[in-house]
Amino acid sequence: MYKTADRLMLNHRFTFLWVMISLFLSACSGAISQPEKSVRHAQEGAYAADISADGKISVISTAQQGILVWDLTNQAEKFKWSHQEEGNNHNTVGIVHIAADSSYVVTADREAFALWNLTTGEPEGFWRIDEASVRDIAVSNNGRGILVGRGNGKVLFFEPKTGRRLEFLGHQEKINSVDISPNGFYALTGGNDYTAYLWDTRTGQVIHKFVHSSRVTKVALDDLGRYAFSVDSKRGAKIWDVQSGKEISQLFYLQRQKIFSTATFSENGKYLATGSPGRALNLWSVTSGSEIQEWRVTPKEGTQPQSAIVYAVSFSQENQLLSESSSGLAEYWPFEQD
Template structure:
């Protein structure tokens, strides 16, 4: 009886502590890892199938890697030689193009040839985030002014979405370029049409929206705020599917990826953690902790890219400069 009572007290204390400060993910060991940059990275993205990574290195510009290779496929310079300041990278769902951006300009690259397609400068306000469609036909650009621009490089068509009242923090675009998801400091995320700029669904939060993501198959969207609400929505109806369930008072996400079958969600964080979630229930299923960046004090790392591999495992890219492969429970 005493042991059972003591166990219940310990369990309650553990849950209470988790609710106050959040429980940390235990240290974990990857199946494999690859050094992609020395000295750390500013930004990175991984293709949806987990085979390619584009990394913005602090000391060596932009590099395109086939994950597992010893040498990069391409080396790019965003604004010529000199200091690399690229803070946002996005690979199209079909792996044909990449968009990169610093605070002043964005560039489109062809992944087949490694050649630049175009370079555009933004004068009105700084760039916050970028995203690109299949075949590089459309580029979405978020600005600190609250304006989101949709731009078609081939036709030069440009549409500005003015729905947000404050700074936009995160954006995503459907692979076909028809739909954009944007979230900002006005506590709101919008799903809207890039053809007309018309709002399709409005998703409200109690605090600023810090991260948004669209399922490439057009089933789901995720919107997450800076405190405790991380909601999965049905894109077709606008109705909630589930809320991610966690004890911590807040969880900040740095990358989000839906699995191809729509059953799972993968998230990265600014504090080394990677989580796997069940889409329908919002329940956390597994977690991993990426390697820390040694030059940071205290040692930590931002998880910039997460993806599911074709064999069912997980691959990550972080500010430590490492790509890491993680095993899922079968």
């Protein structure tokens, strides 16, 4: 048995070695760190963010300014929201999701979630979760359905206008990530039980079961109903055919472990864009799983070592990606299509 001091020294050596390996891999990857354009959306950094599918709206949960809605066409603040009472500046919202048609957005902390109308800027509902913490959330077009993944392994599908509720009980352990189809009929959920499920929100019926070798940490659905993406905590990052349930490709990367904080498919179906907690923004080929390009977003000020979480990415134009990160910056990254 090692003594405590020996263990600490070994841990420090291991950490130093891992940092050096990571820096070496980053240097060899040809990552680009200079965006074409950068706009500050949050003065003191951000806790969460999402970008609309058309790249015209960003919603950012900020450290000091509450929840901000930005018009990206004019780069102007459109609305400012708060989960808390007037005068309470302690914002705890850590999850933001915009509907595919940019009509509504849901925001959530661990105990409650709210539905907001992106046309009027007004809230249309606020709900508390008593049974278990909110782990992830998503909303469908027109605010028709809200999907809530919880810490007890249950997934709630809720229709605000009709009051209809359905609980999906397929998972055995806590939920880590959820996504919903634009029409609200299909859900993709992943959890600590090594499984991602694609299921019907009208019946609760499982359509496909995607099995991984470790806990599923991130899932994403293609808005046009072609693909599903699921990632585990080891090296399993897979793209699936939604119709057949068969694997299309597995993302190829050198790292032993790569964490994904966001993922979105391009409208033309050729690309998958992902972000990570370690500043990385990556573009992948859907058919082959190969990496096309990597970028590094601007680190958040004051972090040591310098880092930033990529919260959201969008194909804002045909040859351009837009990212929102914990640095509080919206950054634009051009790329050449095949």
